[in-house]
Amino acid sequence: MHVTTIDRFQPDPGELLIWSVDSSEAKPERSRIPPSFNQSVHLAGAEDHSTWLAASFRVDGAIDRRALGLAYHALIARHGTLHSAFTKCGDGIVREEFDPHALRLEVAPGVRAASDTAMQQILWAALDAACHPFGFPAYLLGAIDRPESSTILCGFDHSHVDAYSMSIIVNDLHHLYHRFRHTRNHVAAEDLPMIGSYVDYCAAEAEMTEISASDPRLLAWLRFFDEHDGHPPTFPLDLGVGEGETAPQGVDVRRLLDPTQTEELTDFCRRNGSSLYGGVLSAMAQAVHRLGGGPQLALLFPMHTRRGEPWRNAVGWFTTNAPIRVVGTGDLGTGAQRTGPELRRAVRLGGVPIAQVIAALGGFTPVRNDIFMVSYVDYRGLPGADLHDEIDAHHISNVTTADDAQFWISRTNHGLAIRSRFPDTAAGRASVGGFLDQVDSILSSATRAAGQVALVTPLNGGGAARPAPSEGATRR
Known part of the structure; x- marks a missing residue:
């Protein structure tokens, strides 16, 4: 796809x-x-x-x-x-x-x-x-x-x-x-x-039982928002739009890794207690840190909710979101080791209905119309994936306006790619372009060095997080 x-x-x-x-x-x-x-x-x-x-x-x-x-x-x-x-x-x-x-x-x-x-x-x-x-x-x-x-x-x-x-x-x-x-x-x-x-x-969903107000997962959500003044986090680099402003949407579509490199990176992340998605998030946090955006990258990521058999082949908007903070370390191995456990915890937080989170916050008005998020979809496991190359299947999104950055990572038989959406301003193009170049460089360097890098003992044990793929409750 x-x-x-x-x-x-x-x-x-x-x-x-x-x-x-x-x-x-x-x-x-x-x-x-x-x-x-x-x-x-x-x-x-x-x-x-x-x-x-x-x-x-x-x-x-x-x-x-x-x-x-x-x-x-x-x-x-x-x-x-x-x-x-x-x-x-x-x-x-x-x-x-x-x-x-x-x-x-x-x-x-x-x-x-x-x-x-x-x-x-x-x-x-x-x-x-x-x-x-x-x-x-x-x-x-x-x-x-x-x-x-x-x-x-x-x-x-x-x-x-x-x-x-x-x-x-x-x-x-x-x-x-x-x-x-x-x-x-x-x-x-x-x-x-x-x-x-x-x-x-x-x-x-309308009949879903609310979780307890003292549930640790809900409290973790509230702490996450408290750290951002009650709002969802925004992309930490300058996009050239002020609060309440929008701009025409900029687009960047690029391949990050070929199939062999993607397999190498997947293995590298797994050996360091994370998943491929966790490794990409670690590279993003490292890129932001290099570019002066701070040592930690906070964001929301979408997860699909097709848990039961009736929904696995059903058309609809089956998604929720989860919050995560990713530390921008000096090397991808250490970053993946830190991100793996954080991603597993975040997936558990995704079990809290977002409507209940907002109610517990007393409601909120986002600083921006768009929500800064990073989505990941492995299209190889979706229905009909074995035909995607043969029939030249495409997933196409509209281009409108934007006031924050959003990223869609896709894995296919052709490797790892990323589609980006951001305000098409001089600052937005420079920030997102520089950010993507850094992510590309960090991931490429890690795959080249994967065979020579000695495995460091994971900080919090092994086991890769596997967030479910899909688009979340964000503008596209």
Whole structure:
């Protein structure tokens, strides 16, 4: 899975096809299930930006329009969140649910583009227009039709999906499309795994029992926020935006390590009691320290919450967040030894519902709209990963505005890569560019030296932390 942004995604020109979803015969029913915590945060600020995630993959030959229309219909019926929607009602927001079997999909006349740049711009505008947070549907179902090789592409408002969902959607659509191309019946989903609905998950979240106010995990959360004046931590280097200011979003997408180097670093981190993610966090803290940002890097990181079997192949925003402080030591081995135990403790803190943390704080207003965070996804273990290279699968995010830095680390068969989001100011470009260069240098040096560096006895024992991958409750 190639993780990128829409300004970097330039598909070959062709005919852009978009399927409309007619819900006129599917009278919506108002649901008693409230938005999840993530959805509530997202919807509260959704008027100011278009935050969507898209997925694409390649298929041979021209698009079979009948088969893809049936595949999209089956995808909507399969995943509960895709036949639900949000609408404003007075001062509140309510969820509506539609009967997926009463929905009708129809492909509109195509739009042709003469160049890859023109196709990118047409597609970008179409995604912005379709993937709105309120109303139904909150997504775009499309394809780029070409005689020899075509691209299936769809995008979704963030309220309905997370990064993990992109791989599920690619896997489901790939299966459904090819089954419908070779059959006239409507049972193409019969051999996909059984799943639960994210709407049901939201109901379970609403009924979740609160933990005790004296629970050590909740107290650790409160101490973390106390250290930052009751606010989430921000990126410690100058980004060129003041409090209350935003700037156009800057983007950096780069590979950090090739597959061999990534394996070497993974082994190095494991021998020092940490995980690959812990090693990258250690390198980030070391880079910040080198650049004058202080000896400690505090941040939030997202974890997926697909713990039960019904949710593992379900589309939705299954994430929470956890807090961590990472010390910027002089070498990566020592840093990994310190970060491993901290990461394991942080994962335990992720078991505390974020809504309860905020309630215990008495509420808070973040200093910035964006939340400084570092996400990690190992795409090799997600549904359909064995096909990602063969079908040129992409996870594509929008580009909007920014007032803090955010980083998405991805591991694939091609190694380790990082996508960055930050304010596109002179200071922001210099700070984030210098930071990423330092991280790149630290990780590369560690892999080169891994065979010669003697193992130092771990400070707090072995065992690598394995935070669950996904995107968290942050703007993207």
